[in-house]
Amino acid sequence: MSDSSTIPLKKLKMDDSKVFNDPIHGTVKLDPLLIKIIDTPQFQRLRNIKQLGGAYFVYPGASHNRFEHSIGVAHLAGQLVEALRARQPELISDRDVLCVKIAGLCHDLGHGPFSHLYDQMFIPKVPPGPLGDKMAKWKHEEASVEMFNHLVKSNNLKLDELKLPEDMDFIREMINGPKDPKGGKKKPDAVEWPYKGRTKEKSFLYEIVANEWNGIDVDKFDYFVRDCHHLGMKNNFDHLRFIQFARVCEVEKRKHICSRDKEVNNLYDMFYTRNCLHRRAYQHRVNKIIEYMIAEAFLKADKHIQIEGSEGQLCTLSTAIEDMKAYTKLTDHVFDQILNSSSVELAEAKKILERIISRDHYRFLGETNPEQVPTGESHLQWEEELAAAVPEGGDGGVTLTREDFVVLVATFDYGKKDKDPINNVYFYSKRSPDTAKPITRDQVSKLLPECFSEQLIRVYSRKTDEQSVEAAWKHFTKWCKEKGFPEPQNTPPEVLEHRE
The missing domain is CATH 3.30.70.2760 (Alpha-Beta Plaits)
Incomplete structure (x- = not known):
């Protein structure tokens, strides 16, 4: 970890930026504040969490982790917001750019062991206990916000370039979205503006990192190209073209990131790529049963895994979600911990994992x-x-x-259940770059899918x-x-x- 965590950011020079050689995006240069975040135990933890969970047991190349994905998202978030500012500088400030990059970097801090296996297949099946209904409703985005808060506080990070508290609220909202009093998530086009970090004049900024409205965001841009690279598959979507033609337009009293009309087929390729990745990798029939077996082993081992948290409190594999100090220690290594254990209490869980590494899966x-x-x-x-x-x-x-x-x-x-996600995308034309509207199916092609979910x-x-x-x-x-x-x-x- 860097010793610069207590140095005021205003004393850091631009030379404190660092360059990463990324296999996907090439040279990636990150700001000093992002480097300070990377140089913490909470972020370094992501080195030990597989991006694709159990897919590594099916695809030999799927060994990449949340660490490099998060750096890639921060890079693409910076590329998109800077491209928008270059075209429309009056809309975006230096602080906006920095906050968007930080949100991209920290959006996955809350992932548990084997990524979505933990929050989708393990936690929902944990019997109600001291945490009550939280187990059934908990999502990794919620933990990402909690881990971000813990990262800043425990490392005494000086956020001199940010304006508090609105910038911190803005970063949290981009990671998790504002909470609806009824328990859901409010959309940025809600009648009552739901955000605290930025006013509705900046509504388009909430579409960069995690876009709940139409699913077009830099998180997907990175994991599509990164996952395809490691899986040995083709990626038909060109995210650089999207960034090149993206601009902000006002539609129905809200500012949205809009695309050039001729890019509609490129966006259909994006959603088609998503579907192909789910069919061939994320929900591959062997991958899913292996992940099921790992989750089954975690359930049997849950109460017997002891992790020290805040003030010496001991947490289990599931209750660690309530204690970020304990959660920081929870990574994919728990698989080997169970597999190599001689504990009688972990014998059942160990037997399941032994079947996986012996290729004796269900x-x-x-x-x-x-x-x-x-x-x-x-x-x-x-x-x-x-x-x-x-x-x-x-x-x-x-x-x-x-x-x-x-x-x-x-x-x-x-990505939108049985709906066509392009229905929620706005397009502008070369002749009218400041006016955007939806595009109809008959303006695109007669070969579009009729069904969008099965x-x-x-x-x-x-x-x-x-x-x-x-x-x-x-x-x-x-x-x-x-x-x-x-x-x-x-x-x-x-x-x-x-x-x-």
């Missing part, structure tokens, strides 16, 4: 693609139905129970011997017929293949 039986996944039915109910769906001719001497099945639902969309029901077998797997597949086939779902998109010989 076996994929197949997937079905119903027109609509039933609502109000739990995965537990489906697993019970699968066990009860005895095929004609019997089980071949194999007895299957609910515990032998795992059901997961994979959702694929363009869900697959995937079924796995915990037992991996051939006889049990074949019996489980027959149960799955029978269950699909009983539910009126399409037949599984697998045949028995494919089911018996061990490696994907």
Whole structure:
């Protein structure tokens, strides 16, 4: 860690900026204040959190971490806000630029072990305890704000270039968004302006780091190109073209970042790339069951993992979200901690992780693609139905129970559920650069998707011997017929293949 954390920023020279050689963006130069944030334990922690969670067990190149992604987002946030200022300098101040860069740098501080595995597959399944309903509602963005506050306070950072408290509020709002009294998130186009950090005249600044309105933000720009690079896939979206043509226009009494009309196909490529990444990597059928197994091991190990927090308090794998000192120590290393433990209490969790590294993961039986996944039915109910769906001719001497099945639902969309995200994008023309409006489908192409969302029901077998797997597949086939779902998109010989 740098010893400069207590040096007033006004005494730092521009020579204190540092240059990073990034494999994606090339030369990345960051301001002194951002370097001071990077040189803290809270930020360095991101070196040990995989960007793509369990995908590294499927894709050998997916070893990159949240650390380099966060630096990339800070760089792109600076590129976009500086490009906008170059075209419309009256809209953006030096403090605006610095705050946007800091928000980009710190937007992922709150990720837990294996990134989204922790906040989407582990924390929601932790039984209610001393934290009550917080477990079911907690998101990593909330922890990012708490970790940012902890980072500034515990390292005694001097924020001389910022105006307090509004700039701090602005950074927090860009990371997490303002809280709605009813529990949701308010949008920047709300009737009552919801932000404290900036007035509605600066509404477009809230669309740079994490854009809740249409999903076009520098966070995606970085992870699309970075993930594709490490996964060995093609990225059809050109974020530099978007930055080149982006400008601010006022639409319906709010200032938005708008794009040139000819760039609409580039933006459709962006959302298509998102869909492809989910299909081929993020929700790859083997990746998801491995992440499920890791989350299952975490649940079994939860109470037996002790992490020292503030004032000597001991936290568990889940309750660390309430104590940022303990959370700072929580990284992907917990996987090896469990795997190499000789503790009797961790034996069950260890056995699950041993199956992962031995490639003995739960076996994929197949997937079905119903027109609509039933609502109000739990995965537990489906697993019970699968066990009860005895095929004609019997089980071949194999007895299957609910515990032998795992059901997961994979959702694929363009980022706005079943809606076309381009409906929330405004476009200007070369002749009228200060006037923007939505673009209609018939102005784009007749080849656009008609459906923007679908869900697959995937079924796995915990037992991996051939006889049990074949019996489980027959149960799955029978269950699909009983539910009126399409037949599984697998045949028995494919089911018996061990490696994907």
